[in-house]
Amino acid sequence: MEIKLWINGKLTEDNIEPDTPLLEYVRSKGCLSVKRGCETSNCGLCTLWIDEKPVLSCTVLAARANGKHITTLEGLQEEAKEFGEFMAKEGADQCGYCNPGFIMNVLAMVRELKEFSDEDIKEYLVGNLCRCTGYMGQFRAVKAFLNYKRGGER
Amino acid sequence: MKIVNTSIMKKDAMALVTGKPVYTDDIAPKDCLVIKLLRSPHAHALIEEINTDIAKKVPGIHSIFTYKDVPNKRFTMAGQTYPEPSPYDRLILDQRVRYVGDVVAIVAGENEKVVEKAMKLIKVKYQVLEAILDFRKAKDNKILIHPEDNWKALCPVGADNKRNLCAHANDGDENIDKVFEECDVVLQNTYHTKANQQTPMETFRAYATMDMFGRLNVVSSTQIPFHVRRIVANALDISKSKVRVIKPRIGGGFGAKQTAIMEVYPAFVTYMTGRNSKLIFTREESQTASSPRHEMEVTIKIGATKDGIIKAIDLYTLSNTGAYGEHGPTTVGLSGHKAIPLYSKAKSYRFRYDVVYTNTMSAGAYRGYGATQGIFAMESIIDELAEKLGINPITLREKNMVREGDLMPAYYRETANSCALDRCLERAKAMIDWDNKYPRRDMGNGKVRGVGLGFSMQGSSISNVDVGSVAIKVSDDGFYNLMVGATDMGTGCDTVLSQIAAECLDCSVDNIIVHGVDTDTSPYDSGSYASSTTYLTGMAVVKTCEKLITKIKTLGAQYLNVDVEKVDFDGKKVFDLEDNKEISLKDIANKAMCNNNNTLYASESHSSKVSPPPYMVGIAEVEVDTETGKVDVINYKAVVDCGTVVNPALARVQTEGGIAQGIGMALYEDVVYTNKGSLQTHSFMQYKIPTRKDVGTIEVQFESSYEPTGPFGVKSIGEVVINTSSPAIANAVYNAVGVRIRELPITPEKVFMGMLEKK
Ligand code: FES
Ligand code: FES
Numbered sequence: 001m002e003i004k005l006w007i008n009g010k011l012t013e014d015n016i017e018p019d020t021p022l023l024e025y026v027r028s029k030g031c032l033s034v035k036r037g038c039e040t041s042n043c044g045l046c047t048l049w050i051d052e053k054p055v056l057s058c059t060v061l062a063a064r065a066n067g068k069h070i071t072t073l074e075g076l077q078e079e080a081k082e083f084g085e086f087m088a089k090e091g092a093d094q095c096g097y098c099n100p101g102f103i104m105n106v107l108a109m110v111r112e113l114k115e116f117s118d119e120d121i122k123e124y125l126v127g128n129l130c131r132c133t134g135y136m137g138q139f140r141a142v143k144a145f146l147n148y149k150r151g152g153e154r
Numbered sequence: 155m156k157i158v159n160t161s162i163m164k165k166d167a168m169a170l171v172t173g174k175p176v177y178t179d180d181i182a183p184k185d186c187l188v189i190k191l192l193r194s195p196h197a198h199a200l201i202e203e204i205n206t207d208i209a210k211k212v213p214g215i216h217s218i219f220t221y222k223d224v225p226n227k228r229f230t231m232a233g234q235t236y237p238e239p240s241p242y243d244r245l246i247l248d249q250r251v252r253y254v255g256d257v258v259a260i261v262a263g264e265n266e267k268v269v270e271k272a273m274k275l276i277k278v279k280y281q282v283l284e285a286i287l288d289f290r291k292a293k294d295n296k297i298l299i300h301p302e303d304n305w306k307a308l309c310p311v312g313a314d315n316k317r318n319l320c321a322h323a324n325d326g327d328e329n330i331d332k333v334f335e336e337c338d339v340v341l342q343n344t345y346h347t348k349a350n351q352q353t354p355m356e357t358f359r360a361y362a363t364m365d366m367f368g369r370l371n372v373v374s375s376t377q378i379p380f381h382v383r384r385i386v387a388n389a390l391d392i393s394k395s396k397v398r399v400i401k402p403r404i405g406g407g408f409g410a411k412q413t414a415i416m417e418v419y420p421a422f423v424t425y426m427t428g429r430n431s432k433l434i435f436t437r438e439e440s441q442t443a444s445s446p447r448h449e450m451e452v453t454i455k456i457g458a459t460k461d462g463i464i465k466a467i468d469l470y471t472l473s474n475t476g477a478y479g480e481h482g483p484t485t486v487g488l489s490g491h492k493a494i495p496l497y498s499k500a501k502s503y504r505f506r507y508d509v510v511y512t513n514t515m516s517a518g519a520y521r522g523y524g525a526t527q528g529i530f531a532m533e534s535i536i537d538e539l540a541e542k543l544g545i546n547p548i549t550l551r552e553k554n555m556v557r558e559g560d561l562m563p564a565y566y567r568e569t570a571n572s573c574a575l576d577r578c579l580e581r582a583k584a585m586i587d588w589d590n591k592y593p594r595r596d597m598g599n600g601k602v603r604g605v606g607l608g609f610s611m612q613g614s615s616i617s618n619v620d621v622g623s624v625a626i627k628v629s630d631d632g633f634y635n636l637m638v639g640a641t642d643m644g645t646g647c648d649t650v651l652s653q654i655a656a657e658c659l660d661c662s663v664d665n666i667i668v669h670g671v672d673t674d675t676s677p678y679d680s681g682s683y684a685s686s687t688t689y690l691t692g693m694a695v696v697k698t699c700e701k702l703i704t705k706i707k708t709l710g711a712q713y714l715n716v717d718v719e720k721v722d723f724d725g726k727k728v729f730d731l732e733d734n735k736e737i738s739l740k741d742i743a744n745k746a747m748c749n750n751n752n753t754l755y756a757s758e759s760h761s762s763k764v765s766p767p768p769y770m771v772g773i774a775e776v777e778v779d780t781e782t783g784k785v786d787v788i789n790y791k792a793v794v795d796c797g798t799v800v801n802p803a804l805a806r807v808q809t810e811g812g813i814a815q816g817i818g819m820a821l822y823e824d825v826v827y828t829n830k831g832s833l834q835t836h837s838f839m840q841y842k843i844p845t846r847k848d849v850g851t852i853e854v855q856f857e858s859s860y861e862p863t864g865p866f867g868v869k870s871i872g873e874v875v876i877n878t879s880s881p882a883i884a885n886a887v888y889n890a891v892g893v894r895i896r897e898l899p900i901t902p903e904k905v906f907m908g909m910l911e912k913k
Contacts, residue, residue, distance in 0.1 A: 017267075032180040033173025035405075037355045038437040042838035045355060073173035084171025088163040091803035094811070095644025096170025097355040097405030103171065126845050129838070131355050131406055132644055134814030135846040137807040 003066040007031065008075030016062055022048075022055075025062035026072060033073040033100040037129065044128035047101035048072045054108040056127075073100045079107055086145045092137030098130045106142060116146055157657045158866050161803030164649045165668060166403065166642075176403040178375045179434055182361040186432040187216050189423055190269045192259040192276055193443065194251035197285035197513040197831030198299070201249050201258065201278060209261070209275035214268035217427055218276065219260040221247040224422070228304050229388035232480035232518070233378030233412040235619050235680050237308035241320060241479040243300050246389050246418050251280075252299055252477035253513050254832040255443040262423045262431055285513035287831050289449060289474035292318045292510035299477065299511040311483035318511045320475045321483035325490075326504035326564070333466040333502040337457030341539050344453040345531035346897040347880070349446040349474070349825035350818070351835075352520050353843055356405020357440040360417045361432035362424035370397050372421050375404040377411040377641045378681035379671045389418040390425055397421070401671040407643040408815070409519035412683045413445040413480050441836045445518020446825050448485050448509075449474040452531035462545045464500045464554045467564075469493065471507040471528065478516035482509040485519065489528030492767070494564035496532060496575075496609050498556040503564045513831055519683060521812065522876045525612055526819070533608040533881030534896065537888065546592070547607065547885070548583060555579070555609065556769075558859070566617070568764050572859035572869065574795035575609065575769040581857055582607070582771040585791040591775065593889035600780045603788065604890025607773040610877035613765035614861075614870035615686030622691030623677035624698050625757035626655065628706065628746070629667075632739035634659065636668045637757075639679025640691045645872065646804040647687045653800055654692050654865055658699035660725025677757050685768070685870030688800055690760055692865040697758035709752050710742050766861045768796040768869040772813065772878025775850075776886040783906025785887055787817055787850040792878065794854065797861040797869035809854045809875040816879025818844045824899050 004013045007029055016025060023046045026034050036058055037043035046058040049071040073080050080103055087093045087103075102125070109124045121142055130138065169176055206218040224246040232240035247257055259276055263269040286292050286299065300315040307313040312322030327333070334340050360374035370392075376382050379399040387394040404411065416433055423431040435444075455468040471489040475482030490505035520526075540547040556562060558573040583589075586605055594604045615622075625637040636655050642648040652666040659666075671679075679691060703723050710728025711718040714735045721730050729736035746754050775789040790813055799805045822842045826834045835841035860867035880898055888894050893908030 032175035035177075035356070037357070038838045040437070040837045040839050043355065043437075077172055080172045081168065084168060087171050088167035089161075089803070091161065091164065091646065091801070091807040093164060093167045093170045093644075094646075094807060095355065095404065095406040096166075097177065097644075099170050100173035103173075122846050126847050129355065129843060129845060131353055131408070131815065131843065132811045133807050134810035134812070134852055135849055136810040136852050137803075139846070 001063060003063060005065045005067060006069045008071060018063055020062045021058055022060045022062045022065055023057040026057065026070060031072040031074050035097060035100060044105065045098055045101040047104045047128070049104065049108060054105050073104060076107060083107065083145050086141040090137040090141045092133050092141050094132035098128065102128045102130065102138065110149065155657060155866065157653045157663060158800050159798060159802065161801055162649065162653065162663055164646045165652060166648065177356060177405055178359045178361065178373055178402055181402060182432050183363065183430045186361055186430045187262040187264065187423060187427065188266050188269050189260060189262045189419055189431050189433040190273060191257045191419065192261060192273050194254060194256045194258050196251060196280055196282050197254050197287065198283040199251050199280040200283065201251065202281050203279040204259065205277040206259065209272040212268050212272040212275065214264040215272045216262045216264065216429065218272065219247065219422065221245070221249045225391040227391050228306060229385060230480060231385055231414045233381040233414060233681055233683065236384060239309045239311050239483040240481060241313050242306040242308065243479050246422055253515050255515060256477060260419050260423060262427070285831055287513055287827065289472065289510055289512050292512050293508055299513060313483065319508065320479040320511055321486060321509040322507065324506045327502040330466050330468055330502045330504045334457045337465050338460040339542055340455065340457045341535060341542060342453065342455040343535055343538060343896060344451060345534055346451045347449065347527040347530055348898055349449045349517060350520060350823045351441055351444065351446045351825060351841060352408035352410035354406025354408055354410055357437055358415045358435040358444065359433065360420050361430065362420040363430045364424060364428055370421055370425055371400065372397065372417055373400045373402060374417050375411060376401055376414065376417065377407045377643060377683055379641065379673050380639060380678055381681055382414045382417050383673050385414040386418055386421045390422060399673045401641050403670065404641065404643055408521045409523065409683060410445060412519040412681065415444055437838060438836045441841060442833045443515060445480060445516060447520035448482070448517040448524065450489060450527040452489055452528055454531050454535045456535055456539055458539060458543065460543065462543050462550050462553050464497050466502040467494050467497065467500050468504045473507065473509040474512055474514065474517060475509050476512055476514045476516040480516055480518045482517065485524035488524035491565055492525035492611055493528035493532035495562035496556055496611055497554045498560050498562040498564065499554050505564065514827060515833065521815065522873050526877045529608070529610055529877045530880040530898065534884055537885045538894065548579065548588065551579065551609065572766060572797055572861040573769060574857045574859040575771065577857045578769060578771040578793040578795050581855060582773050582791050582793045585853065585855065586773045586775060586789065588773070597777065601777050602780060602890045603775060603777045604886045605773060605775045606882050606885025606889050607771060608878035608881035608885065610770040610772065610874050611767040612685055612870065612874035613767055614689035614864065615762055615765055616684045617762055617765040620680045620684060620686045620690055621759050621761050622679050622686065622694045623757060623759040624651065624691060624694045625677045625755065626698050626702050628743045628754035630743060632743040634666050636666050637676050638668060638691060639671055639676040640687045641671055641682040643682055645808050646801060647682065650688050650800045650804065651691060651695050654695045655699055658696055685872040688868050689864045689870050690762060692868055694758050694760040696865045697760060698756045701756035701758060705752060705754055705756060706739065706742060709746060709754065710737050713737050713742060713745060762863060764863055766863060766869050768794065768871060768874045770794045770874050770878055772882045774882040774886045776883055776890060778887060778890045778905060780891060780909065783902035783909065785821060785883070785900055785905060787883065789850055790852045792854050793857050794871065794875065795857050795859050796871040797859055797864055798867035799856050799858065800868060802856070805856065805871050806854050808871055810852045812875025813852050813879055814844050814849045816876045817849055817883065820880040820883040820898060820900055822899050
C-alpha cells in the first residue's frame with residue numbers, strides 16, 4: 001500500500017506491505033536509534049513520536065502513520081545531547097540500549113507536563129524499562145535536567 | 155591519584171545518548187540471509203522423520219538444515235577457558251530434542267516473511283519420550299537425557315551422563331557431625347531459588363560474513379569474543395584460524411552473553427552458503443531458549459553455641475542445569491564457596507553438591523553465578539538462627555563475620571587481605587536507622603514496615619584461570635591506542651581501563667583511544683565475566699604501562715643522547731634534570747616513525763593466584779500489605795567494599811542496577827513451565843522485571859579497602875551487588891509480619907498464606 005509521511009521533517013513516500021510495523025519501517029529508513037526490546041509493548045525501547053506524541057512503534061502499523069509527522073532521536077540530536085550530558089554525568093547511560101526510547105519519552109514529558117512531582121516523573125516514564133541502571137541514575141539525571149531547564153545550574 | 159577515583163563520563167556516552175547505530179543489528183549488512191530456528195514443541199523426543207522438501211520450494215528460501223547436515227562432534231556453548239569444565243553435550247542440531255524450544259531446523263531465506271512461511275511447511279514426525287521436569291527426580295532416573303556415546307566431560311567434575319549428572323562433589327570436613335554434637339543449637343532448612351532471566355534489553359544476536367581471505371567473520375553481541383571463536387570452530391569442526399569474532403557495542407549482558415547461545419547458527423549458514431546471514435532472537439526466544447540462572451535448592455545445617463558462636467556449617471546444593479550443561483559444574487561451586495566464608499570463624503564446614511540434567515531450558519551464567527543462590531540460603535538461615543537464639547541478627551553477624559586478615563577455609567583457604575565488611579555493616583545500619591526501625595513499625599491501615607539485611611561477597615576473576623591482556627602503542631603526536639580484549643557491556647570498562655592507563659601514563663583520558671574487541675587484533679582476554687575486568691585486565695594495563703614507559707624513556711634518552719638511567723618521564727616529556735635537556739612525547743612519537751628500531755608498543759597479560767572478594771551489606775525496608783500479602787520495597791541502603799573505586803559514578807549505577815535486578819529476583823521473577831515443559835513466562839507480559847515504580851529508593855555508598863593484588867587497590871563490583879536483595883527482603887518480610895519465605899520469588903500469595911497459617 002502507498003503511504004506518505006514525514007520522518008524527522010523529511011517527506012517520504014513508499015509502497016509498503018500493509019502489516020509492516022512502524023518500528024521496522026523507520027529502521028529501514030535509517031532511523032536506527034529506534035530499538036526493539038520486546039514484541040508486546042512492554043519495554044518502551046521503540047518509543048518515537050507521531051505528531052509529537054510518544055507511541056510504541058513495535059505495535060503500531062506503519063500504515064497508521066500515513067499523513068503524519070514521525071520524530072525519532074535522529075531528528076532531535078541537539079536536545080538528545082543536551083539531556084544526554086546529564087545522563088552521562090550520572091553514568092546512567094550504561095549499555096545505552098534503552099537510552100533512545102527513554103530520552104524520547106523524557107523530551108516528550110518536558111514538553112507535556114507543566115508541574116513535575118517525583119511521582120509524576122516516575123509515572124510518565126514507567127513504561128521505559130532499563131535492566132542496567134536500577135533507574136536511580138536516570139531519575140537523578142531527569143531531576144538535574146529539569147532544574148537546569150528552570151534556570152538552575154548544569 | 156588524579157584520574158582513578160573520579161567520575162568521568164564514559165568515552166562512548168555521546169554515541170549512546172544520541173542513538174547512534176553502534177549495535178550488532180545496526181551495523182549488519184543489508185543483504186543478509188535472515189535466519190530463523192524451528193523449535194521443538196516437545197520436552198523430550200526423537201526426530202523420526204523430517205521433511206523439508208516443500209518448505210524449500212517457498213520462493214526466497216535459500217537453505218534449510220537439519221540434524222543430518224551438521225558435524226557429529228559435540229561441543230559446549232559455555233564461554234569458559236579451555237578445557238571447559240562444562241560437558242561437551244551439544245550438536246548444532248541433534249536428532250534428540252531435550253526441551254521445548256530445542257532447535258530442530260535452521261531456515262535461511264531472503265526475508266523474514268518467506269522464512270516464517272517455510273517454517274510452517276517443514277514436516278517433523280517425533281517419537282515423544284517421557285521427560286524429566288522436576289530436578290529432584292533427575293539423578294539416577296531411568297530416563298536418560300544424554301545417553302549418547304560421544305558425550306564427553308573434559309574435566310574431572312564428577313559428571314556422569316548415565317546418571318543425568320552434570321557435576322558432583324564432596325568437600326570439607328568429614329568429621330563435621332562430631333562438631334554438630336558439641337553445638338547447643340542446630341538448625342537445618344532448605345531454600346529454593348528459581349531460574350531467572352537476565353533479560354538484557356538487547357536480545358541475543360549475531361551476523362556472519364565470509365571475508366576475502368575465506369575466513370568466517372562473526373559479529374556478535376557477546377561477552378566472550380575469544381571463546382566464541384573456539385566454540386564456533388568446535389561446532390563447525392573447522393580450524394580456529396578460520397574464524398574471526400568481532401564484538402561491537404553490546405546492549406547488556408549480565409552473564410546471558412557469556413554463553414554462545416546462538417552464534418553457531420549464522421556461522422554455520424554462512425559457512426555452508428557463503429552468504430551473509432544474521433539471526434536476531436525475539437524476546438520470546440530470548441525467554442524460551444537462552445541461559446537463565448540455575449534453579450537451586452540449598453540445604454544448610456548450621457550449629458552454634460547458645461551465645462551465638464557459629465561452629466559448623468554444612469551445605470548441600472542441588473542445581474538444575476536443564477537440557478545442557480553450560481556453566482553447570484562451575485556455578486554450583488559458588489553456592490558454597492561464596493556463602494560459607496562470610497562466616498569463616500566456623501571451625502568446621504562441609505560442602506556437597508549435585509548438578510542434574512532435566513528437560514528444561516539449559517541454564518547458564520547470570521550475575522552472581524551461584525553465589526546469589528547460596529547467599530540467599532545462608533543469609534536467611536543466619537536470621538533464623540538469630541531468632542532461635544534470641545539475638546539481634548546484626549549482633550549475631552558481628553560475632554561471626556569474616557574480618558580483614560581472617561583465613562577463609564571454605565574459600566580455597568585464601569586470606570581476606572582487604573575486607574571492610576565490618577565498616578560496611580556499621581554504615582548501612584546507620585543509613586537505614588536500624589535501631590529505630592528493627593524489627594517492624596505498624597503504619598496503621600493494614601500496612602507494616604520491616605527491615606532486614608543481607609551480606610554478600612563475590613570474587614574478582616577466576617583465580618589461576620582468567621587472563622586479561624592489553625596492548626598500548628604510541629601513535630602520532632603521542633596519543634595512545636589502548637587495545638583491550640575485554641568486553642564493555644555498558645558498565646564502562648573501556649573508560650575504566652582508560653582511566654587506569656591515563657593514571658599510569660600521567661596523561662588525560664582523552665589521550666587514550668580505545669575500541670571494541672576483534673579477535674584478530676585485540677590481545678587475548680578470557681572475557682568479561684567473573685567480575686574480572688577492572689581487577690584483572692586493569693592490572694594488565696598497569697604492567698603494560700610500566701613497560702611502555704621504559705620504552706619511551708629509552709627512546710627519549712637515545713634522542714637526547716644521554717644515558718637512560720638519567721632520564722625520567724612525566725607524561726609529557728622525557729627529561730634529564732642534570733643536563734636540563736628534554737624532548738616531548740610528541741616529538742618522540744613522531745621521530746619514532748622514521749628510522750627507528752624500537753617500537754613504542756607494549757603488551758602484557760595478567761592472571762591472579764587469588765580472587766579477592768568484594769563485600770557488601772544491603773538493608774531493605776519493605777512494606778507489607780497485611781490484607782493482600784503484597785510486598786513493596788520502600789528503601790534499600792547498601793554499602794559496598796570493592797577496594798578502590800575507579801569511577802564512582804559508574805560503580806554507583808552498577809550497584810543500583812544490581813540491587814534492582816536482585817529486587818526483581820526476590821519479588822517477581824520466575825521462570826515457569828507448564829506440566830508439559832513449555833514455558834509460560836515467555837514475554838515481558840508474563841515475566842515481570844522491575845519498573846521504576848517497583849524499586850523504591852536505592853541509596854549506595856562505598857567503604858573502601860585496599861586490595862594489594864589489584865591495580866591501585868581495586869577489587870571487583872559487577873556481581874557482588876546482586877546478592878543481598880533476596881535475603882534482605884526475605885528477612886525484612888519476616889521481621890514485618892513473621893512469615894518466613896524460603897522459596898523465591900516472594901509473591902503476595904506466599905506471604906498471605908503464611909500469615910493465614912500463623913493465625
Ligand atoms: S519494543 Fe518493547 S515496547 Fe516496543
Ligand atoms: S542502559 Fe542498559 S538497558 Fe538501560
